[in-house]
Amino acid sequence: MAFTAAVITFPGSNCDRDLAVAIEQVCGGTVHRVWHGDAALPAGLDFIALPGGFSYGDYLRSGAMAARSPVMRAVIDEAARGVAVLGVCNGFQVLTEAGLLPGALMRNAGIRFVCREVPLRVENNQSLFTARYGAGQRIVIPVAHHDGNFFADEETLDRIEGEGRVAFRYDEPVNGSQRGIAGVLNAGGNVLGMMPHPERMIEAAQGGSDGRALFESVLAGLNVAA
Numbered sequence: 001m002a003f004t005a006a007v008i009t010f011p012g013s014n015c016d017r018d019l020a021v022a023i024e025q026v027c028g029g030t031v032h033r034v035w036h037g038d039a040a041l042p043a044g045l046d047f048i049a050l051p052g053g054f055s056y057g058d059y060l061r062s063g064a065m066a067a068r069s070p071v072m073r074a075v076i077d078e079a080a081r082g083v084a085v086l087g088v089c090n091g092f093q094v095l096t097e098a099g100l101l102p103g104a105l106m107r108n109a110g111i112r113f114v115c116r117e118v119p120l121r122v123e124n125n126q127s128l129f130t131a132r133y134g135a136g137q138r139i140v141i142p143v144a145h146h147d148g149n150f151f152a153d154e155e156t157l158d159r160i161e162g163e164g165r166v167a168f169r170y171d172e173p174v175n176g177s178q179r180g181i182a183g184v185l186n187a188g189g190n191v192l193g194m195m196p197h198p199e200r201m202i203e204a205a206q207g208g209s210d211g212r213a214l215f216e217s218v219l220a221g222l223n224v225a226a
Contacts, residue, residue, distance in 0.1 A: 002028075002029045002030065002224065003027050003029030003030070003046055003047070003222070003224045004029055004030050004031075004032070004042070004044055004045050004046050004047075005023050005027065005030070005032070005045065005046060005047040006031070006032040006033075006034045006041055006045050006047075006048050006049070007020040007023070007031060007034065007049045007051060008034050008035075008036060008048065008049070008051070008071055008091075009033060009034065009035055009036060009051070010036040010053070010056060010066045010069065010094075011056040012053050012054040012055050012056050012058070013051050013052070013053035013054075013090070014052070014053035015051040015052035015053050015088065015089065015197065015199065016033070018051070018197075018200065019049050019051045019052075020033060020049075021199075022198070022199035022202050022211070022215060023047070023049065023199075023215060025202060026215035026219070027215055027216075027218065027219045029224075032045075034071060036055075036066065036070070036071050036072075037069065037070055037071070038070065038071050039071070039073075040071075040074055041071065041074045041078060045078060045083055046084065046222050047083070047084045047085075047086070047218055047222070048075055048078060048079075048083060048084070048085045048086070049085075049086045049087075049088070050075075050085070050086070050087040050088070050091030050092075050094050050095065051089075051091055052088050052089030052090045052091060052145075053089070055090050055093075058090070058147075062093040062105055063090060063093030063095075063096065063097040063105070064097050066097070067094050067095075067097035067099075072094070072098050075098070075100075076098060076099075076100060079100055079186070079188075079190065082190055083190065084128055084129075084191075084218055084221075084222065085100065085192070086191075086192050086193075086214075086218075087100075087101075087191075087192070087193040088194060088195075088196075088197055088198070088199065089144065089145055089148070089194075089196075089197060091193070092184075092193035092194055092195055093147065095191065095193045100191050100193075101184055101185075101186055101191060101193045102152055102156050102159075102160060102184065103150055103151055103152035103156060103160075103184065104150075104152070105148060105151070105195075106149040106151045106176075107146065107147050107149060108145070108146060108147065108148055108149050108175040108176060109149060109173075109175060110176070112146075113144075113145070114143055114144070114146075114148065114175055115142075115143065115144040115145075116142065116143065117140050117142050117207070117208075118140070118142070118143050118170060118171075118174050118182075118196060119138055119139070119140055119170070119171035119172060120139050120140070120141055120168045120169065120170060120171055120182055120183075120196060121136060121137070121138055121139075121168070121169045121170075122134065122135065122137040122138075122167075122168060123136075123166045123167060123168060123169045124164050124165070124167050124185070125137070126164070127192070127217075128190055128192075128221040128222075129167060129185075129214050129217050129218060130167055130168075130213075130214065130217055131217045131221055132213035132214075132216045132217040132220065133213050133214075133217070139210035140208055140210050141196035141198055141200070141201050141210055141211055142196060142197050142200045142201065143174060143175075143195055144197065145175070145195055148174070148175040148177065148195040149175045149176045149178075150177040150181045150184070150195070151177075151178055152178065157178060157179060157181075160184060160185075161179070164185075165184055165185040165186070165187070165189075166183070166185075167182075167183035167184065167192055167194065168181075168182040168194055168196070169181060169182055169183075175195070177195070182194060182195055182196055183195070183196070196211075197211070198210075198211030198212075198214045198215070199211060202215070
């Protein structure tokens with residue numbers, strides 16, 4: 001069975017094409033482009049990706065209105081069924097607002113937009129999204145965000161730490177994110193939200209390929225043909 005994915009586009013998304021191209025190049029198969037107002041997703045999906053950008057209504061709270069888009073009901077249902085779901089940057093914000101991930105993304109410490117390559121540490125390499133990385137591996141992935149400060153209460157932080165749900169951690173201060181958290185998994189391990197943009201580091205022409213292993217991990221973990 002060939003790999004099939006969907007990339008959701010919200011009004012204001014500006015990384016949707018980048019994410020779709022990255023998935024096509026690394027995973028092959030078919031990548032559907034889905035509008036946020038659609039009530040249904042294509043049948044038989046293996047992977048759903050929510051891209052970065054500035055979804056409509058971010059002036060209220062990042063991702064708050066996008067999380068109520070019609071397509072998100074279908075995304076929530078597919079996630080419950082075990083389909084792999086990745087949210088990058090604004091997509092991470094949407095996943096927290098939709099209740100698929102814990103915590104919230106707040107304004108960066110220093111109230112500045114951060115756009116640069118940052119060093120990360122692979123905290124958990126036993127997940128669907130990180131199995132092609134080494135435990136504790138240092139990688140470099142770009143960030144580009146204004147509201148990337150991951151926040152949760154201490155009880156929630158202790159729980160996700162104890163359950164091994166921190167996928168990536170910043171290796172240096174970036175945005176004030178609590179405990180340096182850069183990527184969080186759901187309890188089932190099939191949903192990942194991360195602030196850095198792995199789709200921007202999949203080949204040497206981009207300055208590095210440290211993001212490539214994330215998509216390779218998904219393809220291998222799902223055990224489907226490219």
